[in-house]
Every structure is written in structure tokens, then in C-alpha cells.
Amino acid sequence: MTLIIGLTGGIASGKSTVSAMFTELGITVIDADIEARLAVEPGEQAYQEIVRHFGPGILEQNGSINRSALGSIIFANEEKRLKLNSIVHPAVRERMAIKRQQAVASNEKAVVLDIPLLFESKLTGLVEKIIVVYVDEKTQLDRLIGRNGFSEEEAITRIRSQMPLKDKIVLADEVIDNNGTIEQSREQLMKILDKWAI
Numbered sequence: 001m002t003l004i005i006g007l008t009g010g011i012a013s014g015k016s017t018v019s020a021m022f023t024e025l026g027i028t029v030i031d032a033d034i035e036a037r038l039a040v041e042p043g044e045q046a047y048q049e050i051v052r053h054f055g056p057g058i059l060e061q062n063g064s065i066n067r068s069a070l071g072s073i074i075f076a077n078e079e080k081r082l083k084l085n086s087i088v089h090p091a092v093r094e095r096m097a098i099k100r101q102q103a104v105a106s107n108e109k110a111v112v113l114d115i116p117l118l119f120e121s122k123l124t125g126l127v128e129k130i131i132v133v134y135v136d137e138k139t140q141l142d143r144l145i146g147r148n149g150f151s152e153e154e155a156i157t158r159i160r161s162q163m164p165l166k167d168k169i170v171l172a173d174e175v176i177d178n179n180g181t182i183e184q185s186r187e188q189l190m191k192i193l194d195k196w197a198i
């Protein structure tokens with residue numbers, strides 16, 4: 001019986017860092033961010049709808065989506081962000097459901113669905129156990145700015161576009177406190193997997 005684990009957190013809280021640990025352990029990770037990138041490749045239906053709605057100004061020279069330009073638009077305007085979500089999320093849900101089914105069919109012990117908006121998109125029904133990767137607000141802001149080179153304002157608009165991490169940890173089965181070192185987070189993950197006999 002495959003245990004379906006939902007991995008979530010906030011932007012730059014460390015979800016990808018923790019999902020890489022699962023991969024190192026040989027546990028399949030289905031990454032919503034990757035599926036969302038694939039879903040908006042030129043030729044995909046979501047790509048056509050995005051260009052139709054947001055205009056060719058959000059395209060690179062080669063016709064692919066200029067992610068930075070689109071991000072600047074939608075994180076500064078909730079209505080536009082919700083419109084983009086309405087275009088992309090159904091395609092992401094469909095792609096993840098197929099991969100989830102494949103993992104269950106191959107009798108894997110566990111599969112991880114790495115979904116940044118697990119709670120916001122009301123996808124908790126897809127998973128059996130939920131791990132939230134937590135950091136405090138200052139650490140989140142510092143790491144997001146450090147990784148992406150955003151201004152403080154750009155980073156804050158992105159953080160504020162999601163449910164606060166302090167509310168997410170209440171909904172979690174387990175929390176990984178990622179304020180410390182990556183090694184300390186790995187130790188917390190191993191304790192959780194031990195508890196779940198994975």
C-alpha cells in the first residue's frame with residue numbers, strides 16, 4: 001500500500017531542499033512547480049490561454065513564457081494571479097493525478113506530492129499525510145531575496161500571496177523546522193519517516 005505524502009510550506013521555506021532528500025532516499029517526488037512549468041510550454045492549451053489573456057508581452061523572443069515578466073504581473077495583482085491559477089491549476093492537477101496513479105500502481109512504499117499551494121488550492125484530499133516545511137518570516141524573506149535577488153517588496157508580495165506559514169503548521173501531520181541547518185532538517189525528516197515506518 002503506497003503512502004501518499006503531501007509536502008508543502010511557503011515560498012522559499014525549503015520544500016525543494018526537503019524533496020531532494022526524499023529523492024536521495026529513492027522515494028518518488030511529484031513536483032507541482034515542475035508540472036506547472038511543463039503545463040505552460042508552447043503548444044500546451046494553458047500556454048495558448050495565457051497568451052490570449054495576458055498578451056504576447058509576457059513571451060520571450062523564442063516564444064516561451066517570460067516567467068519573470070508574468071510573475072511581476074500576477075504577484076502585484078490578485079485578480080490576475082487568480083486568473084493565471086484558473087488557467088494553470090487544472091492542468092497541474094491532471095498531470096499530478098496521472099503520476100500519482102503510476103506511483104501507486106507500481107506499489108512504491110511512498111510517494112511525495114510537493115505542492116506549494118496544497119492548502120490554498122484545497123488539494124489535501126490527494127494526500128494521506130502532510131509535512132509542512134516551516135521557517136520564520138525573517139528567514140523566509142532573507143532566503144527568498146538571497147535566492148532570487150528580489151527586492152524586499154517583491155519578496156513580500158510573493159510571501160503574502162500565500163496562506164501564512166504559521167497557519168499551515170497547524171494543519172500539518174508533521175512539521176520540519178527548517179530555520180536551522182540542512183542537516184538538522186534531514187534529521188527531522190528521518191525521524192518522521194521512521195515514525196511512519198517508511
Ligand SMILES: CC(C)(COP(=O)(O)OP(=O)(O)OC[C@H]1O[C@@H](n2cnc3c(N)ncnc32)[C@H](O)[C@@H]1O)[C@@H](O)C(=O)NCCC(=O)NCCS
Nearest residue numbers: 010011032033036067068070071085088092116117161162
Ligand atoms: C508566476 C510564475 C510564472 C513565476 O515563475 P517562477 O519561475 O518565477 O517561479 P516558480 O514557478 O518556480 O514558483 C516559485 C514559487 O512561487 C510560488 N508561487 C508560484 N505560483 C504561485 C501562485 N499562483 N500563488 C502563490 N504562490 C505561487 C510557489 O511557492 C512556488 O514554489 C509561475 O510561478 C506560475 O506559473 N505560477 C502559476 C502556477 C502555480 O500556481 N504554481 C505554483 C504551485 S502549483
Ligand SMILES: Nc1ncnc2c1ncn2[C@@H]1O[C@H](COP(=O)(O)OP(=O)(O)OP(=O)(O)O)[C@@H](O)[C@H]1O
Nearest residue numbers: 010011012013014015016017143147178180181182
Ligand atoms: N536549512 C537551510 N539553511 C540555509 N539555506 C537553506 C536551507 N534550506 C533551504 N535553503 C535555501 O533557501 C532557498 C529556498 O529553499 P528552497 O528552494 O528549497 O525553497 P522552496 O520552498 O522549494 O521554494 P519555492 O517555494 O520557491 O519552490 C534556497 O536558496 C535554498 O538553498
